[in-house]
Amino acid sequence: MTQLTGDYTVRTFDIATLPEDRTAEFGEWFKAVKLGFHDSVPGDELQAKALRNLRHDRRILTGVYQASAPEHALPATMPVATYGTFVKNLNVGRGQEIPAHLITAVTVRPTHRRKRLLTRLMTEDLRQARDKGLAVAALTASEGGIYGRFGFGVASHERTITVDVTSRFALRTEPSGSVELTDPRNLLELADGIFERSQQATPGSIGRARFYAMLVSGLVDHSGEESKNLRAALHYDVDGVPDGYVAYRFKGWDSEPHTMTVVDLVAATPDAYLGLWRFLAGLDLVERIEVEEAPLHDPLEWALTDPRCVTAKDPRDMLWLRILDIKAALEAKHYPMDGSLIFRVDDPLGLTGGAYRLVVVGGTATVTPLPDEETDESTLELSLGVAELGSVYLGGVPASALADAGRIHEHAPGAVERLALFLAPERPVHCRSHF
Numbered sequence: 001m002t003q004l005t006g007d008y009t010v011r012t013f014d015i016a017t018l019p020e021d022r023t024a025e026f027g028e029w030f031k032a033v034k035l036g037f038h039d040s041v042p043g044d045e046l047q048a049k050a051l052r053n054l055r056h057d058r059r060i061l062t063g064v065y066q067a068s069a070p071e072h073a074l075p076a077t078m079p080v081a082t083y084g085t086f087v088k089n090l091n092v093g094r095g096q097e098i099p100a101h102l103i104t105a106v107t108v109r110p111t112h113r114r115k116r117l118l119t120r121l122m123t124e125d126l127r128q129a130r131d132k133g134l135a136v137a138a139l140t141a142s143e144g145g146i147y148g149r150f151g152f153g154v155a156s157h158e159r160t161i162t163v164d165v166t167s168r169f170a171l172r173t174e175p176s177g178s179v180e181l182t183d184p185r186n187l188l189e190l191a192d193g194i195f196e197r198s199q200q201a202t203p204g205s206i207g208r209a210r211f212y213a214m215l216v217s218g219l220v221d222h223s224g225e226e227s228k229n230l231r232a233a234l235h236y237d238v239d240g241v242p243d244g245y246v247a248y249r250f251k252g253w254d255s256e257p258h259t260m261t262v263v264d265l266v267a268a269t270p271d272a273y274l275g276l277w278r279f280l281a282g283l284d285l286v287e288r289i290e291v292e293e294a295p296l297h298d299p300l301e302w303a304l305t306d307p308r309c310v311t312a313k314d315p316r317d318m319l320w321l322r323i324l325d326i327k328a329a330l331e332a333k334h335y336p337m338d339g340s341l342i343f344r345v346d347d348p349l350g351l352t353g354g355a356y357r358l359v360v361v362g363g364t365a366t367v368t369p370l371p372d373e374e375t376d377e378s379t380l381e382l383s384l385g386v387a388e389l390g391s392v393y394l395g396g397v398p399a400s401a402l403a404d405a406g407r408i409h410e411h412a413p414g415a416v417e418r419l420a421l422f423l424a425p426e427r428p429v430h431c432r433s434h435f
């Protein structure tokens with residue numbers, strides 16, 4: 001994958017085609033990831049489950065290895081740095097989906113940190129992804145200070161909510177359709193299809209890793225064990241077709257008030273969403289529902305007669321986007337209005353920066369790179385960094401907030417507002433897939 005030199009070698013493997021006699025290599029790579037995130041050492045069974053899931057996602061795994069390790073140190077077969085990628089579709093608004101380069105499992109061993117291993121892996125990987133024709137890269141970040149330097153910007157947020165489902169809870173209107181309990185194992189077959197329908201209606205949504213189908217069917221929990229106390233329900237539309245599901249578990253009789261935790265709730269339609277909430281609120285012996293990965297703009301609040309049943313906490317960044325090809329990324333979107341904008345993007349990694357003219361006719365954009373001699377302060381209407389473009393690309397982050405923070409520079413009056421109007425999504429941006 002990269003030309004790391006000196007004491008290190010780099011091995012990249014396509015996990016989907018990794019021969020059985022090299023699965024031990026995967027095991028060492030997986031242990032290194034667990035080490036990096038301070039998780040327990042994975043046993044054989046967990047490794048086998050992870051291998052199956054990652055094969056399904058067709059992940060490309062990279063490890064950085066030392067030539068040798070001193071006696072009693074971790075063996076040289078275990079990488080000192082890990083890096084994983086796979087490709088899933090991203091909804092960029094108005095039902096348009098493009099393949100996104102997803103980056104995950106980034107770790108550097110504590111004894112090897114700050115030697116630029118991540119920098120070298122990521123710089124090379126982003127360049128290769130761009131050369132393969134991928135217009136955007138995405139990740140979810142363990143810490144906020146790591147990825148801005150590589151041109152990633154925060155593009156979506158999430159929050160945790162608790163919902164009071166005592167007698168205060170009442171919906172303003174009755175959603176259509178019905179809800180039935182199901183064996184969670186049925187979600188192994190149904191979850192992906194329902195998610196894909198919800199993704200088509202949700203700007204910012206990213207296709208799901210295999211892990212989610214395993215999670216909601218109870219085959220694994222977050223520690224990799226089989227889940228014994230998971231329950232599930234399906235929402236059926238008026239024609240009897242499943243169009244939403246919720247997987248949930250009871251927090252225990254010690255929880256005060258008695259609380260049910262939503263593991264995953266996916267709905268392809270607003271009726272399915274509210275129908276599943278009506279079902280959850282009707283669970284006997286339960287006074288509160290908790291959802292960890294809830295949208296910032298939740299229709300539930302607006303559907304309740306008392307919106308204060310919903311208490312939100314811990315709003316946080318979720319999806320980080322890195323534009324790899326400005327022309328391809330902007331031309332992939334459909335636009336709510338016609339017009340034009342001349343802007344410059346500064347890209348510290350030199351992948352896609354420069355000046356461009358965006359012209360939208362009939363909702364379709366043409367983006368033309370402009371030669372330097374044609375662009376100066378008098379012709380440019382706007383300038384911004386590639387991380388800032390990643391933040392505003394989906395329309396989930398206000399361009400005016402970035403301008404007020406001194407991160408987008410307006411050279412012609414109204415240009416920031418025009419950028420925001422061009423990129424505005426048809427519905428609130430929300431990514432409910434961690435990876």
Ligand SMILES: CC(=O)SCCNC(=O)CCNC(=O)[C@H](O)C(C)(C)COP(=O)(O)OP(=O)(O)OC[C@H]1O[C@@H](n2cnc3c(N)ncnc32)[C@H](O)[C@@H]1OP(=O)(O)O
Pocket residue numbers: 036037103104105106107108109112113114115116117118119120139140141142143145146149
């Ligand atoms: C997509 C994901 O997988 S998110 C998960 C990321 N991984 C983790 O959080 C696991 C624990 N942390 C680690 O494994 C490592 O510390 C990593 C991967 C975050 C960084 O790896 P390193 O090889 O040490 O990074 P590298 O040496 O290339 O640092 C590059 C720059 O980023 C900075 N940097 C690195 N990590 C951080 C951080 N956590 N916070 C702020 N700045 C950071 C470095 O100071 C350096 O800055 P400089 O260019 O100004 O000198």
